[in-house]
Amino acid sequence: MTTLSLALRNLARNRRRSLATLLAMVIGSVSILMFGGYVQNIVDGMQTDYVRGGGHLQLQHRDYFLYGSGDPTAYGITGYEQVIVLLRADPVLAPMLTVVTPTLEFGGIAGNFAAGVSKTIFARGVIVSEQNSMQRWNDYGFPGDGGTLALTGTGEDAAVIGTGVARVLRLCAPLQVADCPQPTAAPIATGAALPTDVAGLVAAEPQVSDPKGADAAAQIELLAATTSGAPNVARLKVVEAESLGMKEADDAFVGLHLGAAQRLLYGSGTREVNAIALQLRHTNQIPLARARLDELLRTSLKGFPLAVYDFQVLNPYYDQALSFFGAIFSFIAVLIGGIVLFTVGNTMNAAVVERTVEIGTLRAMGQRRLGIRRLFLGEALLLGVFGAVAGVIAALLLAALINHSGLTWTPPGRVHPIHLHVRVWGEWRLVLGTALGLLAVAALSAWWPAGRAARLQVVEALRHA
Amino acid sequence: MDPLIIENIAKTYHLDRVAVPALRDVNLRIRPHCFTVLSGASGSGKTTLLNLIGCLDRPDGGVITVAGQRVAELSDDALADFRLRHIGFVFQSFNLLPVLTAYENVEYPLLLARSPAPQRRTRVQELLDAVGLSDHARHWPGQLSGGQRQRVAIARALATAPELVLADEPTANLDSQTGASIIALMRGMQRDSRATFVFSSHDPQVLAEADDAVVLQDGRILRVERRAGVPS
Numbered sequence: 300m301t302t303l304s305l306a307l308r309n310l311a312r313n314r315r316r317s318l319a320t321l322l323a324m325v326i327g328s329v330s331i332l333m334f335g336g337y338v339q340n341i342v343d344g345m346q347t348d349y350v351r352g353g354g355h356l357q358l359q360h361r362d363y364f365l366y367g368s369g370d371p372t373a374y375g376i377t378g379y380e381q382v383i384v385l386l387r388a389d390p391v392l393a394p395m396l397t398v399v400t401p402t403l404e405f406g407g408i409a410g411n412f413a414a415g416v417s418k419t420i421f422a423r424g425v426i427v428s429e430q431n432s433m434q435r436w437n438d439y440g441f442p443g444d445g446g447t448l449a450l451t452g453t454g455e456d457a458a459v460i461g462t463g464v465a466r467v468l469r470l471c472a473p474l475q476v477a478d479c480p481q482p483t484a485a486p487i488a489t490g491a492a493l494p495t496d497v498a499g500l501v502a503a504e505p506q507v508s509d510p511k512g513a514d515a516a517a518q519i520e521l522l523a524a525t526t527s528g529a530p531n532v533a534r535l536k537v538v539e540a541e542s543l544g545m546k547e548a549d550d551a552f553v554g555l556h557l558g559a560a561q562r563l564l565y566g567s568g569t570r571e572v573n574a575i576a577l578q579l580r581h582t583n584q585i586p587l588a589r590a591r592l593d594e595l596l597r598t599s600l601k602g603f604p605l606a607v608y609d610f611q612v613l614n615p616y617y618d619q620a621l622s623f624f625g626a627i628f629s630f631i632a633v634l635i636g637g638i639v640l641f642t643v644g645n646t647m648n649a650a651v652v653e654r655t656v657e658i659g660t661l662r663a664m665g666q667r668r669l670g671i672r673r674l675f676l677g678e679a680l681l682l683g684v685f686g687a688v689a690g691v692i693a694a695l696l697l698a699a700l701i702n703h704s705g706l707t708w709t710p711p712g713r714v715h716p717i718h719l720h721v722r723v724w725g726e727w728r729l730v731l732g733t734a735l736g737l738l739a740v741a742a743l744s745a746w747w748p749a750g751r752a753a754r755l756q757v758v759e760a761l762r763h764a
Numbered sequence: 765m766d767p768l769i770i771e772n773i774a775k776t777y778h779l780d781r782v783a784v785p786a787l788r789d790v791n792l793r794i795r796p797h798c799f800t801v802l803s804g805a806s807g808s809g810k811t812t813l814l815n816l817i818g819c820l821d822r823p824d825g826g827v828i829t830v831a832g833q834r835v836a837e838l839s840d841d842a843l844a845d846f847r848l849r850h851i852g853f854v855f856q857s858f859n860l861l862p863v864l865t866a867y868e869n870v871e872y873p874l875l876l877a878r879s880p881a882p883q884r885r886t887r888v889q890e891l892l893d894a895v896g897l898s899d900h901a902r903h904w905p906g907q908l909s910g911g912q913r914q915r916v917a918i919a920r921a922l923a924t925a926p927e928l929v930l931a932d933e934p935t936a937n938l939d940s941q942t943g944a945s946i947i948a949l950m951r952g953m954q955r956d957s958r959a960t961f962v963f964s965s966h967d968p969q970v971l972a973e974a975d976d977a978v979v980l981q982d983g984r985i986l987r988v989e990r991r992a993g994v995p996s
Contacts, residue, residue, distance in 0.1 A: 308863035660859040663820055664920075665848025665876050667841050757820040761855070 302670070306677035309650070316646055321686050323642040324737060327635040328690025329697060331733050334631055336698055336723040338624045341710055343439040343722065345617055346582065349610045351434050351445045354398065354576030355585050356592065357613060358382065361606035363573050364613075371405045372526040372564055375571030376605065383575060385599055391591045392577075395584045397436060400429035401572035403560045407523035409460070409553055411468040418467045420460075422521065422553040424560025424572075427451055433578050442718060448554070449539035455556050458519065458535035463550030465540035473517040474540040521553065523563050533563045585609055636740050639686075643744035647679055651752045658752050659760025668753040675749035676742060683741030687734035694730075698723040767927050767960045768794035768817060773826035775812055775983075786812040788983045790826070794962060794976070796927075798992075799954050801971055802964045804980035810964035811932055813980065817962060818851055818930045819843050831927045848876055852921030852959070854931035854950075858913040860905040866916045867892065867901040873923040891919035894953060911942035918950060922957055929954070931963045935970060944969050 310317045360367065363374035376382065379401050386392055386399050403424040410417035427450045434445030449459045460468070462476050471479035517537040525531045535555060543549050561570040579588055592607045611617050651658070658671055698721040707716035723730065773790040776783050787809045794800050794817075802810045815821040816828060819835045828835050831850045838846055852873075853859075860869045870891050874884045892898045895915035905913055914934060921929050931950070935943030951973050954961045963970055971977060977989040 305863065312863055656857075656859060657861060660853075660855070660861070662844065663818065663847065663853050664873050665844050665846075665924075667844045669841075670876075758815050761820070761859075 302673050302677045303681065306674055306681050309654075309674075310678055310681060313650070313653075316649065317682065320642055320646040320682055321689065324639055324682065324686025324741070325690045325693055327639045328687060328733050328737050329694045330635055331632050331736075332691065332694035332723050332730065333697060333721055335628060335729045335733070336694070336721040336726060338628055339726050339729065340720045340722040342621060342624060344441065344710060344717070345620060346610070347437065347439055347441060347445075349614050349617060350438075350578060350582070351436050353402075353574075353610060353613060354400075354433065354578040355582060355610055356577045356579070356588060357608050357610075358386075358575040358577070358592065358605045359573060359608060361604050364606070364608060367573060368406070371403075371573050372524070372571070375403075375526075375573050376401075376575065376603070377569060377571055378603070379572045379575060382600060382603060382605075385595070386575070386577065389591065389595065392588060392595075395579045395581075395588050396577060397580055398429055398432045398576070398578040400426050400433065400576050400578075401557060402574045402576060403557055403564070403572045404574070405523055405560070405564060407521055407553075407563075409464060409468060410520045410522065411470060411518070412520055413518075414469040416468050417522075418464055419551070420464060420521070420553045421551045422523070422555060422560060424555050424557040425450075426557050427453075433576070436578055438581055439722075441720075449541060450554060450556060453538050453556075454536075455559050456533070456535050457538045457556065458521070458559075459539050459541055459552075459554040460519065460537050461549035461552035462540045462542045463546060464553065465537070467550070468519060470517055470519070470537060470540065474537060476540045519553075521555075521563060525564055525566060526568065531563050531566065533559060535559065632736070636736065639737065639740050640744045643679055643682060643741050644748060646682070647675055647745045647748035648751075650678065651675065651748045654752075655755065655760050655763035658755050659757050659763065662755070662757045663761065671755075672749045672753040675752050676745050679741045679745030679749070680738060683738040686741070687737045690737065691730055691734060694723050697721075766793045767796050767831055768792075768962070769827075769829040770813075770817070771827045771829075773813075773816060773823045773828065775809075775816065775821070775823050786983050787816070787823070790983075790985055792978060792985060792988070794960060795990075796960055797954075797958050798960055798975040799951060799973060800960070800962045800976040800978060801974035802962065802978045802980060803966050803971055804986070805966070808980040809983040810980055812983075814930055814932050814962065814964045817928075818853060819847050848873060849924060850926050850928060852924070852926040852929040854914070854917050854921045854929065854934045856933040856936045858905070858910070858917045858937070860913055860916055860920075862905050865902050865904055866897055866908065866912075869905070869916050870919045870923055873920060877924050879924075887923060888919075891922060892916075894956070895919045895949060909942075910938050911946060914938060914942075914946050915949065918946070918953065922953060922959070925957065925959075927959060929959050929961045931961065931965075933965055933967075934963065935965065935967050940969070943967060947973050 358376070360374035360376060363371070367374040383399050383401065387396065405422050407420055407422055408417050409420045427448050431447045431451060434447065437444055450457055460470070465471055465474050465476045466479050470476070519535050519537055521533045521535055522530055543552055557572070565571065577588065579585065589607055589609065596603070596605055596607070661671060701719060701721050704719070706719040708719050709716045770790055770792040773787055774785070775787040776785045778784070790813065802813055804810050816823050817830070819830065822836065833846065835843065835846065861872065864872060867888055870888045871884055874887060879887070889898070892901055895918055897912060897915055897919070900908060900912060905916070908916065934950070935946055938946060947969050950961060965971065975992045977991065979986040979989070
């Protein structure tokens with residue numbers, strides 16, 4: 300007869316109360332696990348989006364991150380092809396890499412001069428096939444991959460614009476943008492004539508090829524400053540207007556082929572990019588890959604003024620979201636922990652009162668105070684173990700039910716609804732943390748009643764009726 | 765050596781601000797291997813004296829020596845160990861642990877004393893045989909009659925072979941016939957085990973069996989009746 304088996308029998312003795320306490324613990328642990336699993340899914344989803352879009356790490360000119368938005372061409376990476384070849388061939392990095400791809404980002408003005416409208420934009424030039432490979436990264440097993448870019452299979456002069464850009468440039472009809480009412484203030488149909496130099500550039504641009512046979516009206520002129528500061532214009536055929544989930548991005552985004560972006564910014568000169576994105580097989584390889592990149596920057600890439608940034612630095616919203624969810628999770632966990640604490644504490648207090656004579660009898664027989672304390676702590680710990688195990692099983696079952704229910708939701712920063720997924724299976728740190736937390740709360744809640752039982756005077760306890 | 769020596773014991777309880785003296789200047793020697801009964805009217809101090817003898821409570825003054833040990837000098841843990849090794853208890857309401865079978869109730873003090881399993885088994889079986897409950901070893905207390913429960917309690921009190929067995933009104937919750945059989949059983953076991961038994965009781969059947977009778981009144985010993993010589 301060990302303390303634990305005696306504790307177990309005492310729990311079984313008042314089944315209804317023990318089950319009610321267990322139920323409170325199960326509900327508590329299920330709530331924590333479900334919320335934790337839900338949050339984890341959001342965080343993993345955000346990470347997946349960022350990694351699919353910009354890789355885990357980026358090599359940039361060391362000043363580009365802070366100053367590049369004002370003058371991106373001033374902080375380009377000269378000889379980036381050589382850097383990419385070296386990275387892909389590096390024996391340490393190569394096994395970790397899935398994609399290494401250059402990108403060129405810049406600001407400019409997109410205009411639909413036929414409609415007399417223009418808009419300041421943020422453009423991103425990419426190698427479409429490599430970006431499509433990046434979209435397949437799925438370290439967290441989300442259903443489906445990221446799909447392919449709308450630029451896939453298009454000519455060099457194709458572009459994708461945000462729906463907000465499409466609205467402003469009066470391209471809703473050809474691009475079939477929904478929710479695009481006519482503005483009350485009509486655009487100036489006959490504005491001032493284009494400056495002669497810009498008009499000349501536009502005239503010099505070849506007419507957009509139309510491989511897909513789409514409406515020729517979906518064209519924009521993209522104006523940007525070249526490396527010398529002179530304006531340059533590219534006429535691009537817009538193949539799709541896409542919503543990016545945030546109005547600021549929708550109102551400014553233009554995506555195009557890297558070659559077209561480089562031709563616009565560098566003309567016939569030396570072409571550069573302002574970032575080399577590296578996508579790794581797994582996120583946990585970041586420290587190793589980063590260390591290797593730092594080493595390469597000190598050795599093979601010594602002549603390149605580059606710096607390494609990870610996706611968390613490049614996307615500060617990710618860390619902010621982590622902190623935000625972390626704070627909410629902690630708040631909920633503390634709240635639930637408090638409820639469980641008082642529930643178990645109440646149960647143990649009632650048990651001490653009910654079993655006062657037994658406590659006196661045990662003490663009279665020679666049980667030490669510590670033995671009494673152990674007995675009640677053992678009961679609470681057993682409740683904790685059963686509650687944690689049942690809670691984890693219930694959470695896994697409930698999560699599986701939800702994950703197979705076909706429910707959808709639209710997370711922040713997304714446009715299309717996704718499957719509601721609660722990530723409990725596989726999140727063993729969360730599961731273990733919750734189970735251990737529950738055990739700790741159970742032990743803590745029994746500490747005072749157990750101490751009270753142990754401190755009872757034998758005579759007083761035996762006299763208790 | 766007398767198993768129990770009580771010198772100038774006093775005990776006062778405090779109910780709110782009122783002091784209620786329960787024992788006053790009590791001196792007593794309990795003879796070894798005897799069946800001693802503490803008797804007296806309700807409130808005479810029988811139970812208080814028994815609690816002090818059993819090291820369940822501490823006196824306000826005086827000295828209690830049990831099995832040669834001055835118990836006032838012992839810490840709480842040492843006192844618990846002392847009770848385990850030297851004193852057995854039989855309670856008026858039996859006080860069996862309801863979650864343990866008859867066997868396990870008898871075994872429990874041996875577990876506390878860390879008695880090896882084979883010896884434990886033998887001892888428990890022996891005691892259950894002695895109280896006539898071998899067939900009820902796996903019964904829960906709730907499945908036993910009052911008399912049977914008290915038999916289990918007696919077996920439990922004797923489990924660690926203590927020098928001193930204390931019983932507080934052991935027949936109070938039993939009918940007279942069962943009470944008589946319990947007294948006879950205890951008397952027999954006291955003789956077999958050669959332990960010293962001290963009872964508090966005003967049951968005439970118990971008094972009739974006593975070797976010595978200590979009569980208390982208002983917290984003082986009125987008289988001590990030595991009815992028999994010390995058994996050899």
